Amino acid sequence: MPVCTNCAYPAEYVYTTYKTKSNIRLGVCPRCDQFLDPLIEHPDLIILLDLILLKPRVFLHLLFNRGSPPFDADKGTSVTGKEQHEERKRSIYQDLWISGCLSILAETSLRLLPSLTNFNPRGIDAYQAIKVGLIVLVEGIAQHGVTLCLALLALRFRGWYPSSNAKINMDDKYKDGRQQNFLPSLIPLTILYTSLVPLLLQLLLSIWYTPPPSIHEHLPVTFTSTSFFSSLPFEIPSGLLELENALDHAWARSDRIWVGTRLLAGMSAGFGLRVLLPTKPWETTMIVLAGWLGAAFVSQVMSGVVNIDYLVS
Incomplete structure (x- = not known):
């Protein structure tokens, strides 16, 4: 069962098809009054960009809505819940x-x-x-x-x-x-x-x-790093200075x-x-x-x- 990509409200289907597959109507969420999943109409490149930008709606689309069957208005039928669940498991x-x-x-x-x-x-x-x-x-x-x-x-x-x-x-x-x-x-x-x-x-x-x-190789450091502890106006234990130096060399390598x-x-x-x-x-x-x-x-x-x-x- 798909969900709304805005509020995660459960829905039976996210869009409706008519005589042709290109003629569709997006469903509207009854709770937030927004389109259930606008990404249904977006190309894969836009979905990839949303995934790179970490938009929450793309995760809900990919995990719950992608590949979900629509409601066929011409026939007046939709896929049953059991068939839809099995198809979703195969897709996952x-x-x-x-x-x-x-x-x-x-x-x-x-x-x-x-x-x-x-x-x-x-x-x-x-x-x-x-x-x-x-x-x-x-x-x-x-x-x-x-x-x-x-x-x-x-x-x-x-x-x-x-x-x-x-x-x-x-x-x-x-x-x-x-x-x-x-x-x-x-x-x-x-x-x-x-x-x-x-x-x-x-x-x-x-x-x-x-x-x-x-x-593990001791590569030469090509820059001069400024020690934070040594720049403080009070005395710092030698153990902290050695630890800072070791961390600087580890980061350089x-x-x-x-x-x-x-x-x-x-x-x-x-x-x-x-x-x-x-x-x-x-x-x-x-x-x-x-x-x-x-x-x-x-x-x-x-x-x-x-x-x-x-x-x-």
Whole structure:
């Protein structure tokens, strides 16, 4: 069942078709008196731009309304609720498969790219690419598994999912289409939607930017950094000065593009989950961070097993 992209009110259909498919009429939400989903008429480029700009309506459109069947005014019939639910589940699983494959391919390409830019005479063989792809796959499974379990636990604690009949049959003014049409698979799908754009951005920027080959190499710092603690008018313990110096050197040797895109991906994932779920901002942040920590732990374990530590970001 689709929802209104303005107030998440549940609706039976978002538009009506007449004799031709091009002749349609958008439905109006009975609660907010706005069009249920104007993105139905927008091209894919506009939807992509809305996704980059993190507009809430695009998440509701992609997760609940995209591909939903219309009401056929010529025949006077619409798809039944059971058929609509099954079709929506198939569409979600298909999007999960496509987005997951694209995410794995982009992340694998990013991790193999330093071997091509560091003048490696041997190049990259198929066995190496498979091992890196396996690491990326296991990391993704760990990240989405931890995120999904914690999100469902938070929803269970709130009594939001599974939905009780009392909440489903509540007054129309308080109905929430997200709750009535929620599926656990929407959580990893939201993260995949928000992570693809930063991954593609990092892949594009990597053409002009070569990251340091290893964070363990002591590369010379090309700029003079001003110490904050040493500029204070009172005496600072030497331990804090050493820590500040170590952080400055670590930042100078770090991959700025990787840090920026990962931060963008985390903020985007948190915003997308905030649109989908009724969690508080700090809860969403902790859920996203826990997924990252789970992926990082699995990454360290897998890199030690397959002995490709220089390719793990």
